[in-house]
Amino acid sequence: MDPIDLEFDGMCDTLKEEVEDNTDIIMEGALIARDRVGVQDFVLLDSHTSEAAFLNNLRKRYQENLIYTYIGTLLVSVNPYKELDIYTVTQMQLYRGVNFFELPPHLYAIADNAYRVMCSEYNNHFILISGESGAGKTEASKKILQYYAVTCPTTEQLQVVRDRLLLSNPVLEAFGNAKTLRNDNSSRFGKYMDIQFDFKGAPVGGHILSYLIEKSRVVHQNHGERNFHIFYQLLEGGEKDLLCWLGLERNPQKYAYLIQGRCAKVFSINDKNDWKIVRKAFSIIDFTEKDLEHLFGIVASVLHLGNIQFEEDSNGHAIIRNGTQIKWISKLLGVHLSILQEALTHRKIEARSEEVLSPLNVDLAFYARDAVAKAIYGRTFTWLVNKINGSLANKDSTRKTVIGLLDIYGFEVLDTNSFEQFCINYCNEKLQQLLIEMTLKAEQEEYEMEGIEWEPIPYFNNKIICDLVEQKHKGIISILDEECLRPGEATDLSFLEKLEEKVGDHAHFVTRKLADQKTRKSIDWVDFRLLHYAGEVTYCAVGFLEKNNDLLYRNLKEVLCNSKNGIVRECFLLSELDSRRRPETVATQFKNSLMSLIEILMSKEPSYVRCIKPNENKEPGKFDDCLIRHQVKYLGLMEHLRVRRAGFAYRRKYEHFLQRYKSLCPATWPHWHGPAAEGVEKLIKHIGYKPEEYKLGRFIKGFINRKKPLCPENIEFVRLVQYKYLMKLRDHIPRNVLDKSWLQPPSILEEVKFAAGPSVCTDLAQISEMLQKICIRNLVRKYCRGVTPERKVQLQQKAVTSAIFRGKKEGYQQSINLPFADTRLKETDINPKVLQLIQGEKVKVRKENWSSAAVSTSQALQPHVMPQREELIPASYSQYATPVVKYDRNGFKARERLLVLTQSSAYVVEMAKIKQKIDYATLKGISTSNLCDGIVVIHVPEDNKQKGDVILQCEHVFETVTKLCMLSNKQNLVKVVKGRCQTRQSLDEKQFQFLVTRNGKEPAG
């Protein structure tokens, strides 16, 4: 009989028998006896701060095959490395619907608890299973799935869904798991699976999200490791006809991609049997014969690709040594033989409108070959997940709740760690962070909220490492992407140098160059080391750029897009060839997918299973103290215990507690008529608990009554929330005028209806608004006080510039940060004769500004102050002067001139001559173009005195125009003209374009 039948059909039969049989009572008795070994909840340990006591308890229980122990509601599991009889249907039945703490610790209790809360509260859950590679995560997730498959209500119709859910596992494991040094069935991809339940609690569908499969394994395996299981399964178990059709031999030793780790055969793995399970699974998950033909065609093609060898022709170009493999690939992938041959030995280069084929050398041909193998395998895996999702999808649209199971590759430290380990370990950092956020941090905040006396427990927060890896612009992934995308010669070593430059001073980062003498010896020149939460890992930077880029030559992609193999064609869409956008790098895609995973998880109720690996040899019964101590440490189990211990393992709402235990006290039995909190108090006193053994939350009552108007039941709670909010506000108050953030008051405070009355003006929403206004006013005042008079004038001028040019003229944005000069020419730079002539003029100036012989430009340029008392005084010195280029209106000849602005007029000056004087009173307007040229046209009437419009080019156009219009008080007359400026003398387009292009700027259309 097939193992698959044994596993599931057998399980269901036994279930039926055992439900009728009453053996569970005996079973329970036996479990309770076994349970006396150590404590089944670490919270009950006498010396709860002692790591030794913790390990002792774990060891004692492990040696009695008690692999599960709780820390409150978190389950610690130690891999037994042997089959235990604790996963029978009888056991499942035992845990079904029973209160969490009433039975010994078990995965089933965690699964059942999540399920029952989901059914009663109709909310979504997830079970996070974490631990390092080989600790037992995948086994745990499979056992939970089996538990639901067996214990949840089902119908004949739903049995199909149940089987598909269960059988998706062997298929995904065949394609996504492999033997590594750490684990014979190591998950080389991340998996998050939602099981969907209907309102009756029946599993009705599912959905799988997969994360970054380790594609490099397809073409390379370390010593002692294997390629993905499916290759060996196919060769060992595949029917003769099938192998013949695929052109394969049964012997894995014949395939280069399978023997690099030199362990194609492993005694703990039965590839032949596993093949049968996978075959059966395929038929249940709705794969057609055509699908399978194409799928195995791809698997076989990868093997054939691995056997292709290249040699050099007389020109040093790569040619394929033997035509056999390529013929098989051409047949199985449905691609043209000669086109494939050419694509594997040439690269298509696009030069302008032409495409040129450039021959590859032997190294590049091998690179191209491996890239194809990785690409088709990786994409086929994604196709497989989608196909399974199609068969698990529940089509009806009624509301469902879900329990998610997260089983992701565990933390990994190898002898040589590469890009893959970097991604895997980063993923584990993220999950650790999630756990901290949702347990240690949240738990402590809850106690504070409850007003229960609390001594904060320190823990290591690994956010600092997550930031080091993922921070925008500054993190390792950003630096890696920058190196991958920048033009020029970027290499793994230049990436390493960039890391040293940008994160070299981070406490969790070190390289050989940065290390002290002692550490230096253990780091190579091409390595960088990260101090992860779970320990140090040294990564070899070689290959990081290539793996992050994950490029496949365009002509190879073209071949695959035109494949007749249905799966390949679905995986390589023609539309991809049209897209000129560079795809996101592998690390960034992975980072983004993890971010969305965290979001998915954060929206659900969590349960945790922490898996521990007892020894490095996969040996049953061996408890390696040192290895386990390390895991206990980095998994934060001691801190978790301390938080739980300080915070009481058993927490219940007053009502639930009273209902459950009221029979223990005559005052509460059979009915308690007063408030539940008081009933609990009576009950507890009657039982005789010591005060340090329990705490009554002060605020539960307040919380329950939070929507009522302020009353004695909730007033204390509301005050506490107010206080907490204000304290938090103190730490998050905006620190500068531009910071518009404001901490919103918790909704509870808005929900409370405040009774009107002079003594309770406590509507915090209003108070918060007032505080925000005060805060902004205060920041503004502080800012204004700090502004010097010079800066004030600058800002006023900039404000005028903004009003005129913002969004209208090119180059404005870049000019904002460039300060305006008082003047571009000193008076000594202007010919004294000219100055004398200008001084002869009389102008009106505000009396109070006239404090010295010369009015400073800054003072003069205060536009908003209207003169209160005016006097006729000499124009004195210039207010602003700058060199300009003036264009003749006839012939547009460029001439160097000075523009001098005084209080009353603008002067165009040539050496000792005033060429033109423009009285501000007669000024009709000022035009500039919207382009980034410096052309300014000053419009003046053409009469006897004036010569007409002046066309100037200024280097500091924004500054000059601002000064001119402020001095003349003609801001409203400035026009920013699209494309060209119009002069009264109707400068035609051709002429103006000439003018603009002469000055090196392209006129816009």
Ligand SMILES: Nc1ncnc2c1ncn2[C@@H]1O[C@H](COP(=O)(O)OP(=O)(O)OP(=O)(O)O)[C@@H](O)[C@H]1O
């Ligand atoms: N509860 C268990 N009972 C018996 N054997 C177990 C149990 N859990 C794990 N094992 C053994 O340990 C091996 C490794 O477990 P598993 O594949 O679940 O590790 P993992 O944590 O998923 O590792 P990775 O991160 O590499 O995928 C299993 O193949 C199995 O032999």
Ligand SMILES: [Mg+2]
């Ligand atoms: Mg696994």
